[in-house]
Amino acid sequence: AQSVTQPDIHITVSEGASLELRCNYSYGATPYLFWYVQSPGQGLQLLLKYFSGDTLVQGIKGFEAEFKRSQSSFNLRKPSVHWSDAAEYFCAVGPLTGGGNKLTFGTGTQLKVEL
Amino acid sequence: GAGVSQSPSNKVTEKGKDVELRCDPISGHTALYWYRQSLGQGLEFLIYFQGNSAPDKSGLPSDRFSAERTGGSVSTLTIQRTQQEDSAVYLCASSFNSGLEGYTFGSGTRLTVV
Numbered sequence: 001a002q003s004v005t006q007p008d009i010h011i012t013v014s015e016g017a018s019l020e021l022r023c024n025y026s027y028g029a030t031p032y033l034f035w036y037v038q039s040p041g042q043g044l045q046l047l048l049k050y051f052s053g054d055t056l057v058q059g060i061k062g063f064e065a066e067f068k069r070s071q072s073s074f075n076l077r078k079p080s081v082h083w084s085d086a087a088e089y090f091c092a093v094g095p096l097t098g099g100g101n102k103l104t105f106g107t108g109t110q111l112k113v114e115l
Numbered sequence: 116g117a118g119v120s121q122s123p124s125n126k127v128t129e130k131g132k133d134v135e136l137r138c139d140p141i142s143g144h145t146a147l148y149w150y151r152q153s154l155g156q157g158l159e160f161l162i163y164f165q166g167n168s169a170p171d172k173s174g175l176p177s178d179r180f181s182a183e184r185t186g187g188s189v190s191t192l193t194i195q196r197t198q199q200e201d202s203a204v205y206l207c208a209s210s211f212n213s214g215l216e217g218y219t220f221g222s223g224t225r226l227t228v229v
Contacts (some may be wrong), residue, residue: 004157032215034217036220040211042222043119043206043221044218045220046218048213049216051215089120090157090160094215095214101146101163101214101215102163102171102214103160105150105157105158106157106161108157109156
């Protein structure tokens with residue numbers, strides 16, 4: 001079965017510092033990979049997605065992610081974090097083999113930004 | 116509508132009561148998904164509707180959970196005889212046909228069973 005692992009439950013960075021959030025997946029075929037962000041009391045917003053092609057993808061709010069097949073990873077990065085980036089970040093993979101277009105989500109990484 | 120709308124935003128219910136959670140997807144989105152988000156856990160898939168096809172109910176945790184989607188639009192998630200472990204945020208999302216362009220999520224319904 002496919003799965004997504006986000007090893008870091010909480011991360012704290014200083015404003016202006018660089019950020020990398022880790023995501024590892026287990027999937028039997030070429031995955032579709034996503035990063036979503038959830039602010040308190042809100043639903044999830046799509047940051048970026050990878051289907052194929054260039055392994056470095058750009059998203060909204062200055063985020064990027066790199067797909068590394070050899071490491072089964074899809075880490076999210078941002079060169080300089082802003083206080084407004086404090087939120088919970090979810091990595092997701094799909095589709096489920098033979099299971100339609102459902103996405104499987106990781107358990108999330110809570111980002112705290114220190115001013 | 117402009118986004119996915121969920122109601123109520125908060126619901127407190129007594130153990131054993133039934134609850135209904137509503138989701139109004141983006142107009143034109145053929146796919147609709149329900150997920151459950153418990154504290155410290157990721158998003159747990161519950162059920163998936165795609166057009167006129169039979170829904171994928173493989174994620175429903177027990178027969179106390181059911182959902183329907185009327186007219187290919189609004190969906191209602193029903194939990195019968197609620198238990199304390201049902202307390203969670205219930206998120207609805209919709210998408211165009213493939214779903215792999217990304218989902219649009221609603222803000223969720225926070226359900227508290229006391």
